[in-house]
Amino acid sequence: MVHKRVSLTTQIMVAMGAGIVLGVIFNQIQSGFISTYITGGLLAMIGKMFVNALKMLVVPLVFFSLICGVTGIGDIRVLGRVGGKSFGLYIVTTAIAIAIAILIAKIVGPGQGFTMEGIDTSGISAKTAPSVWDVFASIVPTNPVQAFASGEMLQIIFYTIVLGVAVLMLGEKSDKFVEGCEYMNEVMMKIVSIVMAFAPLGVFCLITKTFAEQGIDLFLPVLAYVLTLTGALLLHLFVTLMVILKLFSGLSPITFIRKIRPAQIFAFSTASSNATIPVTLRCVTERMGARNSVASFCIPFGATINMDGTAIMQGVATVFLANVYGIDLGLTGYLTVIAMAVLASIGTAGVPGVGLVMLTMVLGQVGLPIEGIALILGVDRLMDMIRTAVNITGDAVVTAIVAKTEGQLDIATYENPLAGTADDDLGIDPAAEEKLAHLARPH
Structure with a gap:
């Protein structure tokens, strides 16, 4: 009898479920040994190692993949069209996301009748909102090496595109360089497979630690805010984005959700668009089935500037805090919130907790007390996990639309339910290993 191997996606979902259950149990036990040596020690260490391993892949993967993408397109005008489409769609979806969030929050009215008793509002500092000029000027790196070392994604993308264009302009002289980049891109994808083999363990540790530290009790004082935010996030993910996908590409939203599920799970676990x-x-x-020539540009670009989930959080949080403090922002105030959220999303990195940094900019711009963030600070980690899953779903939707409209999407692969699942295996070839070992031996 042949046993069907459990897919990696299923393993990760089981690990996530087990992590939630065990994390809640640990939170209820309140043991010093568990908090110090298990959640704060072993689980934190493994979880951090897993996230670091994902982040380790990002810069080299983006570089080699984008070089291959630019040279694969071969036409600078097509590259400009891909960039224009993706940028326009990212800005539009972010604006729609926060507008919907504000509308839902105004209807539900979270924060009305909320009392500030027992809330620590100390230690909250405001961040200065970047000007539109600073945002775009900072895209050009003064030192490419420093940009790569610090993971400044917009600067990395800009420099890599310029390099790719220069490679194209050199023509046949660049053949060996392009072949080398294509090989390195394959190597990086294989390293992705190696890291993902440990995904169930990494996800289990991350989720267990989060729920062990946060628990369920933190949600009760701000339950209306949590439910409103969660509802707005899920509405945008399953309705707004899927309608946009269907309208602009004609692709099946149901198939899309099935295909993007592994990335959503990773995003939920790491709370980082960049790590995902x-x-x-x-x-x-x-x-x-999206061609690398499109995906290698759209995905890193989206992870940096497209923050639908974070924008939704800002919209709901702004309405919540306005209700708490009894301040009527009016139409002008909410339009300012929308504009600020879109601008801040372009200039802010896709890392855990970035939503709170962006929120301080928005609150300062509309005159709401920055200290109010303390009200939602306790639940932000778990909310961050959900909104990151929404963020990367938006990235994938735009990528699918751009790829489809550019004729760079393989429909047969898209509609094949098994496409890409075989790569869950590490795919180690014993014959190839022996051949390489033979070459490496001294003769």
């Missing part, structure tokens, strides 16, 4: 880039890239190329 390798998994999102793999989903849209190997599972959906």
Whole structure:
């Protein structure tokens, strides 16, 4: 009897469920040994190692993949069209996301009748909102090496595109360089497979630690805010984005949700769009059939500037805090919130907790007390996990639309439910290993 191997996605979902259950149990036990040595020690260490391993892949994967993408397109005008489409769609979806969030929050009215008793409002500092000029000027790196070392994604994308264009302009002289980049891109995707083999363990540790530290009790004082935010996030994910996908590409939203699920799980676990880039890239190329020439640009670009989930949080949080403090922002105030959220999303990195940094900019701009963030600080980690999943879903939707409209999406792969699942295996070839070992031996 042949036993069917459990897919990696199923393993990760089981690990996530087990982590939630065990984390809640640990939270209820309140043991010093567990908090110090288990959640704060072993689980924190493994979880951090896993996230670091994902982040380790991002910069080299984006560089080699984008070089291959630019040279694969071969036409600078097409590259400009792909960039224009993706940028326009990212800005539009972010604006729609926060507008919907504000509308839902105004209808539900979270924060009305809320009392400030027992809330620590100390230690909250405001961040200065970047000007539109600073945002765009900072895209050009003064030192490319420093940009790569610090993971400044917009600067990395800009420099890599310029390099790719220069490579194209050199023509046949660049053949060996392009071949080398294509090989390195394959190597990086194989390293992604190696890291993902440990995904169930990493996800289990991350989720267990989060729920062990946060628990359920933190949600009770701000339950209306949590439910409103969660509802707005899920509405945008399953309705707004899927309608946009269907309207602009004609692709099946149900198939899309099935294909993007592994990336959503990773995003939920890591709460980082940037750390999820390798998994999102793999989903849209190997599972959906988007050509690397489009995906290698759209996914890193989206992870940096497209923050639908974060924008939704800002909209709901702004309405919540306005209700708490009894301040009527009016139409002008909410339009300012929309504009600020879109601008801040362009100039802010896709890392855990960035939503709170962006929120301080928005609150300061509309005159709400920055200290109010303390009200939602306790539940922000778990909310961050959900909104990151929404963020990367938006990245994948735009990538699928751009790829489809550019004729760079393989429909057969998109509609094949098994596409990309074979790559869950590490695919080690014993014969190839022996051949390489033979070459490496001294003669």
